[in-house]
Amino acid sequence: MNQEQATSFLQDIIKIKSVNPPGNETEVAQKLKTLFDEHGIETELVEYDENRANLIAHLKGKEDGPVLGLTGHMDVVPTGEIEWQHDPFGAEEEDGKIYGRGACDMKSGLVACALAMISLKEKGLPEKGEVTLLATVGEEAGAVGAHQLTKKGYAEQLDALIVAEPTQNHIKIAHKGALWPQITTYGKTAHGSMPDMGTNAVTHMNEIIHRLSGDTFELKYKEDEMLGGPTYSINVIEGGSNTNVVPDQCFVNMDIRTVPSQDHKQIIKQIEQVIQSVKEKYPDLKTDIRILNDQTSVKTSSEDPFVKLVQNTVEFLGGTTTLGGMTGYTDSSQFAHAAKTFPIIVLGPGDTSVAHQPDEYVEVAEYFNSIQLYEEIAKNFLT
Template identity: 75%
Template sequence: MKQEQAKEILKQLIRINTVNPPGNETDVAKELKALFERHGIETELVEYDENRANLIARLKGSEAGPVLGLTGHMDVVPPGEIEWTYDPFGAEESEGKIYGRGACDMKSGLAACVLAMIALKEQGLPEKGELVLLATVGEEAGAVGARQLTQEGYADQLDALVVAEPTRNRIKIAHKGALWPQIVTYGKTAHGSMPDKGTNAVMHMNEVLHRLLGGDFTFSYEEDELLGGPTFSVNVISGGSNTNVVPDQCTANIDIRTVPSQDHKQIIGQIEQIIESAKGRYPDLRAEIKILNDQNPVKTPADDPFVRLVQEVVKEADGAEELGGMTGYTDSAQFALAKKDFPIIVLGPGDTTVAHQPDEYVEIDEYYASIRLYQEIAKKFLAD
C-alpha cells in the first residue's frame, strides 16, 4: 500500500468521532473491518455495548507457530474547552503533521498496526504462526474493552504483544498502575443558619483529606529503575447544593499511580485506616470508598527474548535501542491478566506530551516508520 493511501486511512479514522463517553467505537471497527475484508483478512466484531464493538483481525500462516498480538484502542478523549487552531475531527495536514483528536493517542498507532498487517498479507506472510489485531473500546475510561477481551479468552493464545500507544517509536517495557479511589462522606442536611442541626459532609471530607495530605498517609514501595516512585493527587472534589444548606454528601476523586512493588489492596486498606482515624475528631463521620479505576502496573524483563528482538528491529531502523517506562497506563494492564504470561512492549508513533492536548498531532514520517517497524517485528517473531 502506498504512503498516500496509508495517510488517507489515518485521516479517515481521525474524522470518525469516537469521543468517550459515549465512545461510538463501532463506527471505527466497521471501517477497519471493511478495509481488512477488501484485503482478504479474517475479522470478528466483539460487541461491548450499543454502538461499541471491539474488532479482532487474524492473519494466519499455513503452518503452526507463535502468535503475535498488536493492539490499539479506538476511543479518544473529548477535545476540551480550549479552542483549537485546527478542527479536532478535520484531520488537517500541515508541515508534515496530521492534526486531530486521537492523531497521537492513538489512531495513528492503531492505523499503523492495520496497515502492517495488510502489507504482510500482500507479501504472502506470515508463512507460519499468526498475527492478531485486538482493537479495543473504552481504554480512556478503565480499559473496559481490553478487560472484556481478556475475560473472554482472546488474549490467552498470545505469545507476545505490542501495544501501539505513542512512544515516538521508542521501546517501553513498563508502565505504572492506576488506582482511582473515590471517597464519599455522608452527612445530614439542615438550614445554613442552624448548622448544629445537620452533619456537614464537606467538613468531614476536609478532615479526611487533611490527614491524607498531611503525612498520615505514606506509600511503602521500592523505587523502580524505569518508573521511579508512585504519585498521589486529589483531582476532583464535589459537595453541597447551596450556600444556605448544610451539605449531606461530599466526594473526592484521587489519582494514585503505582509501581510494581506496591499492592493496591494494601493502599485501599491504608485509606480506610485514615478515614477511621478521622472519626477521632468527628465521631459521627460516615464514609465509603468506591474504586473508579484499578489497573495494575506492568513490566516485562529487559532480558526477555522478545524485548531483545524488538531492540534489534528498532536499532536497525534508526539506531535507537534504549528501554524506558511510562507514567500512564495502557490496555496491557488488562491483557497481562490473561491465563498465560507473555511479554508486552509499548511502541508506537506520536509524542505523549501532545496527547489529550489542543491541536494534538502526529508526525507523518513517524507514522510511516511505525508501519515498517510492526512489519519487521512480525517477520522476525513469526519466523522463529
C-alpha cells in the same frame, strides 16, 4: 498500500468521532473491518455495548507457529473547552503533521498496526504463526474493552504483545498502574443559619483530605529502577447544593499511580485506616469508598528474548534502542491478567506531550516508520 493511501486512511479514521464518553467505536471497527475484508484478512466483531464493538483481526501463516499480538484502542478523549487552531475532526495535514483528536493517542498507532498486517499479507507473509490485532473500546475510561477480551480468552493465544500507544517509536517495557478511589462523606442537611442542627459532610471531608495530604498517609513501596516511585493527588472534589444549606454529601476522587512493588488492596486498607482515624475527631463520620479504576502496573524483563528481538529490529531500522517506562497505563494492564504469561512492550508513533491536548497531532514520518517497524518485528518474530 502506498504512503498517500496510508495517509488518507488514517485521516478517515481520525474524522470518526469516537469520543468517550460515549465511545461510538463501532464505526471505527467497521471501517477497519472493511479494509481487512478487502485484503482477505479474517475479522471478528465483539460487541461491548450499543454502538461499541471491539475488532479482532487474524493474519494466519501457512503453518502453525507463535502468535504476535498488536493492540490499540479506538476511543478518544473529548476535545475540551480550549479552542483548537485546527478542526479536531478535520484530520488536516500541515507541515508534515496530521492534526486531530486521537491523531497521537492513538489512532495513528492503531492504523499502523492494521496497515503493517496488510503489507505482510500482500507479500504472502507470515510463512508460519499468526499476527492478531485486538482493537479495543473504552481504554480511556478503564480499559473496559481489553478487560472484556481478556475475560473471553482472546489474549491467551498470544506469545507476545505490542501496544501501539504513542512513544515516538521508542521502546517502553514498563508502565505504572492506576488506582482511582472515590471517597464520599455523608452528613445531614440543615439551614445555613443553624449549622449545629446538621452534620457538615464537607467539614468531615476536609479533615480526611488534611490527613491524606499529611504524614499520616504514606504509600509503601520499593522504588523501581525504571518507573521510580508512586504518585498520588486529589483531583476532584464536589459537595454541597447551596450556600444556605449545610451539605449532606461530599466526594473526592484520588489518582494514585503505582509501581510493581505495590499492592492495591493494601493501599485501600491504608486509606480506610486514615478515615477511621478521623472518627476520633468526628464520631458521627459516615463514609464509603468506591474504586473507579483499578489498573495494575506492567513490566517485562529487559532480558526477555522478545525485547531483544525488538531492540535488534529497531536498531536495524535506525531507531533508538534505549528501554524505558511510562507513567500512564495502557490496555496491557488488562491483557497482563490473561491466564498465559507473555512479554508486552509499548511502541508507537506520537508524542504523549500532545496527547489529550488541543491541536493534537502525529508526525507523518513517524507514522510511516511505525508501519515498517511492526512489519519487520512480525517478520523476525514469525520466522
